[in-house]
Structures are given as structure tokens and as C-alpha cells.
Amino acid sequence: MGTQTVGEKIFGVFNTFLMLGLCFITLYPFIYVLFASLSDAGAFLQHRGLLVRPVGFNLDAYKAVFQNPMIISGYRNTLFYVTAGTAINLLMTAIGAYVLSRRNLFFRNFLMFAIVLTMVFHGGLIPTFMLINKLGMMNTPWALLIPSAISTFNLIIMRTAFQGIPVSLEESAKIDGAGELTILFRIIIPLSMPVIAVMVLWYAVGHWNSYFSALVYLRDRTMYPLQLVLRDILIANSTDSMSTGAAADDKYAIGETIKYATIIISTLPIICLYPFLQKYFVKGVLIGAIKE
């Protein structure tokens, strides 16, 4: 490696700057939002160009956000959807993966084909919507939990992982009198912790970030997940309810900083957990990429 040509050295320097540029473009929007959220509304409105620190530091925007009942209930609802949804996802996916990993199941190939087919062909939004309606799940939390109980992609990853466990382990457990459930919960799952961890993260982040099914299936605002509340605040611009008491001009100003504070509040959990979880996410992509 010691002998680099001039061209390679120039490229190395160029590449380093390019990557630093990429990091800047990726991170700066978040930093800007953070600084803006901590700024004084009026001073921020006067400010032009990039922020290198909060202008006129104050926490009014955060106070307004934390006093908003919709944000609070959105947070609470999302926590419920994330925990309940992920639990259902895991249970169903693990059972499905276990069943499909059994070599002696007599309709296994047909089942596998029928499941994979749903990845390339599906009924689409409207028939699914009508079905949910017909099942009476409309405007209930079930609509967010049950129809997405299994991600076929994750099911296949988990099945591949389960198949990697030596059959002899199961057989010896059987000889010792273990039933299927014991084998699944006491042998297979504990031995597959890495893949389970990845699935928990993927499913949980999926629930945390999703807004579309809530938009389609929920009418009642008290059931809205955080993302749908955010959509109202960030996209439909309804910050008025949070800046009550302020004069019209101030309302606009504080509305801007409230938006930034909302972004920070709603993204904070992911940003805080991210450094610890990142390697698991990546591992998931790599497990998924293994060809059968």
C-alpha cells in the first residue's frame, strides 16, 4: 500500500472532501432544525441564511409542543401501536417461519409458493380497504395491527435463519419429550436471537414511522398516531392551536419554531437510539441479502 501514485493521492484527497461534503449535507438539516427549535421566534424570523447556533435561545416552542394534547395523545397511541404491533408481528412471523422451516410438512412447497406470490401480486389499496371495512376494523386500532401482521420479506429471512439450526437439536429435544411449542420457544428462538433482534427493530421502526394506514383507516383523531399528528402540524400547517394567546404576527413567528420543536421531539427517540441500533439494522440487510 505504501506506494501510491500521484493520481491516487489526488483522488484520495478529493474522495475525503466528497465524503465530508456528504456528511455535512446529511447532518446539517438536523442541526439547523435543532438550532431553530431553540431560537427565539421573533429573532429567528429576522435571521437570514445558515444557523451556526440558536438565535436568542429560548424554550417557548418546546413548552407549546408539550402543552399540545394532540402531541401527547399521538405519542401515547404510537407507543401502543409500536409495542402491540411489534409483538403481533414477532409472534406471527416466528410461527410462520417455524412452520415453513420444517422439512417434513407435506404441503410446504405449495405454501411457500402461495406466500411468495403475494410479494409480486396483491389486491391493491381499494380491495384491501373494502375488506378492512367489511371486517369491521375501520376506525379501530386493529386496522393498524392485524393486516400488517407479517411482512413476507421478514418471514423469509427468519425462515432462512431457522433452517440454519441443526435438525439434530430438535430431534434430541423431541426424544426428551419436548412438544413443538417448547422447541420453538425454548430452542429455536433463543438460538436465533440476532435475527430476532433485527426483526424487532425493523418492525418497531416501521410502526413508529408509518402514517399511511392510519390516514386511510382511522377517522377518530384521538386514535391518531404521532406521525399523523405531525402531518397536520408540519404539512397542513395547523400550529394555531398551540400558539393561542399570542397576537397574529407572533402567532406566525412562534408557529415556525413550534414546527421545528415538533420535528425534534418526534425524531429524538430514533436519533438517540440510532447509534446503538445501527449495526443491527445493517445486519438485517445483510441477512436479507443472503441467497438461498
Added chain:
Amino acid sequence: MGKDVRRNWMIYLLALPVIAYYVIFHYGPMYGLQIAFKDFMPAKGIWDSPWVGFKHFVSFFDGIYFWRLIRNTLLINIYELIFAFPAAIILALLLNEIRRMMFKRWVQTISYLPHFISIVVVAGMMFDFLSRDGLINQLIGLLGIAPIDFLKEAGWFRFIFVSSGIWQGIGWGSIIYLASIANIDPTLYEAAKMDGANRWRQTFHITIPGIMPTIVIMLILNMGNMLSVGSDKVLLLYNPLTYETADVISTYVYRKGILEASYSFTAAVGLFNSVISFILIVSANAISKRVSENKLW
């Protein structure tokens, strides 16, 4: 078979909820698709509503929005294929050239981050940065450019949509290529170095051919998605002023179907979409099987 069921009854019992899930929530909607060929009447239900043949398809094909929807959907996808798809590969190649491991790991960690931010938050940030008095306009104002209302001008939509997609997905997209680069036999590089190949030639003659199978697989997967731009992001970013370039098949289905309740018509539009996607992915796979050895199935 009977004997097997008796001996392994537990496993069949476990299979039941999973089978029920797929039958109800995946095959159920496929059954419901028949309303695309019927005039759905809620009082009569799916089965008893009268057949109308291809009426809804014809009215979609003859409708004023047909070509606009096809053009918007395809163009957004083609732009993503031309710009976003190679971007992740190029990032993987550039990351691979970084020799200081700490720096490489930092860049990777940072570049994955936006993938985990919800699309609502990303769209919200875009609204603020791209608004008339937003950050971007303040910055280009310093260069003497008049403010542009990016999200209200149809001409900007595709550029904004695709470039924000690259911002959010480039790091995450590169993971799979980095993994595939890591799997290339190191002795190939040793041999190339012996033959006097510089880094540039090693990249062209070893790394790129080495990750070709992965590139092809990812390309086939992308082909299958050609007609399905996720409604999630377009729905957040578009507005009646930008429908001209932003309205895609899936958002049209959402507006017409969910908001205006014309179920049969939009089921037909959705079916058209699924069938074309299905044909695209099957043909991409077949072509790839013929010209190379890479295939999805």
C-alpha cells in the same frame, strides 16, 4: 397424509393462524379485485354486484388523466433509475476506497441516518427549507437569484422528489453493495496488483464485475416497482398546483377511491397497475436470466 397430520398435529395447528392471515389479508383482496369488472353496490356486496366487463378499464384509458398519470409515474421511476440507483453504487465504490477505517465507519453511520427518519418529518423539513422564505431561498438569494416557490411549481416536483429520495436513501442503499464488495476474493486484487493494475483499473476490472450480480438483482427488483411510486411521499409533497407533474397512479387511486369512494373504477386502475408491474418484473427476470446468469427466481 392422515398419519402425518395425526403425528404432527401441533405443527398443522401452528400453521393455521399463518395460513388464515395470508388467505384473509392477501388473497381476500385478490378476491375483492373482481369489483374492477363489476359495478360495486354496497347493498348487494362483492359477489352479487352486476358484471360490467371492461367498462371501468375503458373509462380509465379514455379518461383525461390517463396519459398524465402514466407519464408522471414512469418519469419519476426513470429518473430514480438514472440518478438514485447508480448513486448508491457510486457511494459504495467511493466508501470502499477510503483507507482509514474510522473515517469510513463514521461516514457510513452518518449516511444511513436519514433512512430512519419518518417520511412525514422529512417532508415537513422540506416544506420549511423549500418555502418561499425558507433556507434554500435565503441561500440562493445571496447569489442574487429571485425566490422560487419550489413546492408550488409543477416544474420542480420531479427534481425535488428524486433528489430528496437520494438524500434519504443513498447511504442505506449502499449497504448491500458494500457487502457484496466485501465478498470479492482478495486474491483477485493481489493478482491484479502484480500485473501492475492501478486502483482505477482494479475498480473497473474486479470490483464492478464482482458486484454485477447484486446490481442486476437490484435492477430487476426496481423494474418490478416501475409503476408503483409509493403514495406515501407524493401524498405529502404534492398539491393541486403540482398535480400536473406529481399525480401518480397510486395517489390517484387514493383520491378517487378512498376520498371519493368510486371503488370499482379505482380497483380497475389498481389492477391495471399490478398487472403491468407483474409483467415488468417477470420479463426483467427472464431477460436477465437469458443475458446473464442472474435471476430472482
